[in-house]
Amino acid sequence: MINREIIRIKIVQLTYAYYQNGNKNIDTAEKELFFSLSKAYDLYNHLLALIVALTKESRRRLEVLLAKARREGTPEPLQKFAFNRFALQLENNKQLCEFTETQKRTWADEPEFVGKLLEQIEQSQLYTDYMAGEDSYDADRELWRRIYRTLIQDNENLDQLLEEQSLYWNDDKEVVDSFVLKTIKRFDEKNGPRQELLPEYDSEEEKDYARKLFRAAILNADEYQRYMSELSMNWDFSRLAYMDVIIMQIAIAEMLTFPSIPISVTINEFVELAKVYSTPRSFSYINGMLDAIARLLIQQGRLLKQIDAPKAPVS
Numbered sequence: 001m002i003n004r005e006i007i008r009i010k011i012v013q014l015t016y017a018y019y020q021n022g023n024k025n026i027d028t029a030e031k032e033l034f035f036s037l038s039k040a041y042d043l044y045n046h047l048l049a050l051i052v053a054l055t056k057e058s059r060r061r062l063e064v065l066l067a068k069a070r071r072e073g074t075p076e077p078l079q080k081f082a083f084n085r086f087a088l089q090l091e092n093n094k095q096l097c098e099f100t101e102t103q104k105r106t107w108a109d110e111p112e113f114v115g116k117l118l119e120q121i122e123q124s125q126l127y128t129d130y131m132a133g134e135d136s137y138d139a140d141r142e143l144w145r146r147i148y149r150t151l152i153q154d155n156e157n158l159d160q161l162l163e164e165q166s167l168y169w170n171d172d173k174e175v176v177d178s179f180v181l182k183t184i185k186r187f188d189e190k191n192g193p194r195q196e197l198l199p200e201y202d203s204e205e206e207k208d209y210a211r212k213l214f215r216a217a218i219l220n221a222d223e224y225q226r227y228m229s230e231l232s233m234n235w236d237f238s239r240l241a242y243m244d245v246i247i248m249q250i251a252i253a254e255m256l257t258f259p260s261i262p263i264s265v266t267i268n269e270f271v272e273l274a275k276v277y278s279t280p281r282s283f284s285y286i287n288g289m290l291d292a293i294a295r296l297l298i299q300q301g302r303l304l305k306q307i308d309a310p311k312a313p314v315s
Contacts, residue, residue, distance in 0.1 A: 001044055001179050001198040002037050005269070007210045008250070009171055010036050012273055015217055016246050026218055033214055034207075039168035041200040043176050045099040046162075048090060048183065048197070050152070051144055053107030053114050054121065055087040061118075078131055081122075085189065086141035092193040105165060113161055121147055137189045145184045153177045171276075209258070216253035224252040231292045243278040244286060251290050255303060263294050263307045 014033045018024060059082040069076045090096065100106060107114055121127055130143045152158060162169045179198055187195055201207055217224075228248055232240070251270035255263060267290045274283040297303035 002040060002201050002206060003175075004206070004209065006037065006040050006172065006175050007206065007213070008269055008273060009175075010040075011210065011214050011217065011250055012243075012247060012277060013171070014214065015250060016243065018218060019242075019246070026215065029218075030211065030214060033210065036168055037210065038200070039166060040172045040176060042099075042103075043162070043166075043169050043172050044179055044183075044198065045096060046103075047152070047173075047176065047180050048093075048096055049100055050107055050114075051087055051148075052091045052096070053110075054118050055082065055084060055091060057111075057114050057118050058082040080131055080135070081127065084140045084143065085137045086144055086184070086187060089187065089189065089192065089195065093195055093197065094193050095197045097193075110161065113157065117151070117155075117158075120151055124151065126150060141184060141187055145181060148177075148181060148184065153181075212257055213250065213253055216257045217250040220253065220256075221249055224249045227252060227293045227296065228289065231289060231296060241279050241282055244274065244282050247274050247278065247282075248286055248289060248293075251286075252293060255290075255294060255297065255305075259304065263303075263305050267291060267294070 010033060014029060014036060017032075018026075018029045021029075062077060062079060062082040065077045068074075124147075126143065126146050130139065133139055159173060162173060183198055225245065228240075228245065247270050251266055254261060254266045254270075267287060270290065271283050271287045274286045278286075291307070294303060294305075294307050298305070298307060
């Protein structure tokens with residue numbers, strides 16, 4: 001699950017923190033990097049567990065309504081949502097249950113948030129259409145995919161709550177959301193509780209990428225910053241935003257350390273990070289600087305890659 005997009009984000013954050021920390025120990029910093037990456041996987045599981053928490057709360061409320069209806073002799077409420085087959089399969093998922101058992105904090109600690117979100121779901125057109133629609137596993141799964149995209153993916157209250165729960169989750173949710181949606185789509189009823197969730201890492205290659213990129217960016221910092229200083233495009237290098245230097249430093253490390261990653265991919269990825277983490281005008285400057293540095297490295301024979309014509313960065 002942890003891909004290069006998440007890894008780049010974490011390395012930018014941890015490299016910046018490394019230089020802010022007076023006690024610069026690269027081994028300790030590397031451990032912090034991998035701990036931070038593991039927290040992104042925790043968030044993935046935590047968001048899947050939110051679906052389970054909402055379903056359990058729905059069943060709890062249904063029991064109250066059923067008892068009232070039987071007592072008063074009124075029509076019983078529909079049970080379809082509370083016993084949604086996809087949600088029940090997820091609730092019994094072996095991997096998710098094992099994760100939940102290890103957590104000190106669960107959604108049971110946030111009853112007010114879960115209750116309000118459930119009410120929002122029950123008042124939605126998605127819910128109304130589902131309750132009146134076909135009865136099938138595919139419909140059950142598709143409901144939760146739509147609920148997630150509509151009411152969970154862009155939810156300011158949830159974002160605020162997650163930030164309170166873990167500082168590591170501030171910048172993870174947008175990427176992790178895509179993996180939750182991918183997981184919902186992959187669920188198959190015949191797999192029952194043994195349906196596989198996404199692994200923490202697709203392969204050891206991603207772990208190796210994270211380790212090599214982080215170490216290269218720090219251990220070769222003086223060399224990379226010299227390139228920036230030489231090609232600083234009429235700017236006083238010492239006046240550059242510190243985050244700009246960090247982003248370019250890591251981008252140069254990726255160019256030189258990973259021959260299989262195209263130069264254009266590296267530049268585009270780090271320009272996008274500059275839009276999020278640096279000044280409003282930084283991304284355009286970084287785009288031009290990295291292109292110039294890449295051309296210099298090719299000319300010097302340090303970089304054995306071809307470079308595409310640079311695309312104008314989109315603001």
